[in-house]
Amino acid sequence: KLTPEQLSMIKKLVAAQQQCNQRSFTDRLKVTPWPQVPDPNNREARQQRFAHFTELAIISVQEIVDFAKQLPGFLELTREDQIALLKTSTIEVMLLETSRRYNPEIESITFLKDLSYNRDDFAKAGLQFEFINPIFEFSKGMNELQLNDAEYALLIAINIFSADRPNVQDQSLVERLQHTYVEALHSYICINRPNDRLMFPRMLMKLVSLRTLSSVHSEQVFALRLQDKKLPPLLSEIWDVHE
Amino acid sequence: VKDHQLLRYLLDKDEK
Numbered sequence: 650k651l652t653p654e655q656l657s658m659i660k661k662l663v664a665a666q667q668q669c670n671q672r673s674f675t676d677r678l679k680v681t682p683w684p685q686v687p688d689p690n691n692r693e694a695r696q697q698r699f700a701h702f703t704e705l706a707i708i709s710v711q712e713i714v715d716f717a718k719q720l721p722g723f724l725e726l727t728r729e730d731q732i733a734l735l736k737t738s739t740i741e742v743m744l745l746e747t748s749r750r751y752n753p754e755i756e757s758i759t760f761l762k763d764l765s766y767n768r769d770d771f772a773k774a775g776l777q778f779e780f781i782n783p784i785f786e787f788s789k790g791m792n793e794l795q796l797n798d799a800e801y802a803l804l805i806a807i808n809i810f811s812a813d814r815p816n817v818q819d820q821s822l823v824e825r826l827q828h829t830y831v832e833a834l835h836s837y838i839c840i841n842r843p844n845d846r847l848m849f850p851r852m853l854m855k856l857v858s859l860r861t862l863s864s865v866h867s868e869q870v871f872a873l874r875l876q877d878k879k880l881p882p883l884l885s886e887i888w889d890v891h892e
Numbered sequence: 893v894k895d896h897q898l899l900r901y902l903l904d905k906d907e908k
Contacts, residue, residue: 714902731903732896883898 651840655833658721662802665719669712677761680704702774703881705760710883713742720806722826733816736887738809740866741859744787745805751788775878780869783862803834808856
């Protein structure tokens, strides 16, 4: 059974996600447009595609920070712990949000309302297939679970409150906070998916896949540096390795 | 932890 507190927390999370999504919707429309130039090797078009993707990523980071700040318990953490958690979870939450927008019929990710990107589009934006393929495999796997808004929101909350992230000081508080979301998710699934007992462990294993994806992403960031593709300041701040 | 000025800004933003 879900306690009244758990029920209201889940409602709050789903509403917070929708609110953050709404807020960034207008921003998404303002990013550098995806060029319709047919020639994939056109240098300017390639730069525009890279800018398009990085600007969407920046909006996504802002959305994740806004959402985290509305997570019960998050603002109880010190600012340093908030940064330590967000620095590592951001890419994983971004990949969860990407998977949420995966359309299996066209094997594409729909970031903007009417703009979908397949694997080749990701490559045209400057990403390497060593990163693109795992993204699409993960998205396909997540899509098969058919998670609803509440399950995504809880999974994201569990992902953010991971006490084993580098530089986290108050690990026990993070762990206690994570536990409230794990318990809520477990009860929620028992009620909503009564005849699929494996769904809970299956969802937790997605968090493990995200760790692998995160290290593949670090290789992608390193490869971009080798190609002199500069990340914008916010992305560089959280993903680049600063000597 | 490095200073993460931009992330700090996003975290501070609404609370002011």
